[in-house]
Amino acid sequence: xxxxxxxxxxxxxxxxxxxxxxxxxxxxxxxxxxxxxxxxxxxxxxxxxxxxxxxxxxxxxxxxxxxxxxxxxxxxxxxxxxxxxxxxxxxxxxxxxxxxxxxxxxxxxxxxxxxxxxxxxxxxxxxxxxxxxxxxxxxxxxxxxxxxxxxxxxxxxxxxxxxxxxxxxxx
Numbered sequence: 001x002x003x004x005x006x007x008x009x010x011x012x013x014x015x016x017x018x019x020x021x022x023x024x025x026x027x028x029x030x031x032x033x034x035x036x037x038x039x040x041x042x043x044x045x046x047x048x049x050x051x052x053x054x055x056x057x058x059x060x061x062x063x064x065x066x067x068x069x070x071x072x073x074x075x076x077x078x079x080x081x082x083x084x085x086x087x088x089x090x091x092x093x094x095x096x097x098x099x100x101x102x103x104x105x106x107x108x109x110x111x112x113x114x115x116x117x118x119x120x121x122x123x124x125x126x127x128x129x130x131x132x133x134x135x136x137x138x139x140x141x142x143x144x145x146x147x148x149x150x151x152x153x154x155x156x157x158x159x160x161x162x163x164x165x166x167x168x169x170x171x
Contacts, residue, residue: 012037021061032092044077050088107167133158
């Protein structure tokens with residue numbers, strides 16, 4: 001039993017170090033996508049991942065990377081589970097992950113919006129956000145495109161330092 005617990009902890013440390021394919025400065029643990037790592041009685045390592053978006057194109061790469069790292073570490077039986085409930089939220093990005101985003105010129109998300117139970121309210125006007133520039137810290141910024149290289153980011157520009165930057169959207 002103790003050996004299984006130690007082996008599960010080792011497997012978790014390995015999975016925690018897998019970089020995100022779209023934001024390689026972050027690990028899957030930093031991003032909050034790695035939900036858990038367990039070891040079954042027959043020695044199978046089961047890693048659970050939650051996608052940032054439904055249909056996230058990076059999920060196949062994440063699953064393959066976690067499985068490959070675990071197999072390379074000597075785990076013969078590896079299973080990757082996709083966990084959809086509860087859905088991922090940008091609030092799961094760790095403080096270290098938020099710091100790494102800023103250090104790489106990407107504005108981290110603010111707090112995710114909260115909704116009451118029931119129907120999601122329809123908002124017809126644009127949502128106004130205050131996004132600080134990750135380079136100079138100015139709040140005098142503007143969104144230039146709701147979509148960037150990945151669906152979880154938007155393009156912004158700082159009016160103070162005039163530099164463009166990406167912003168991770170709140171979910």
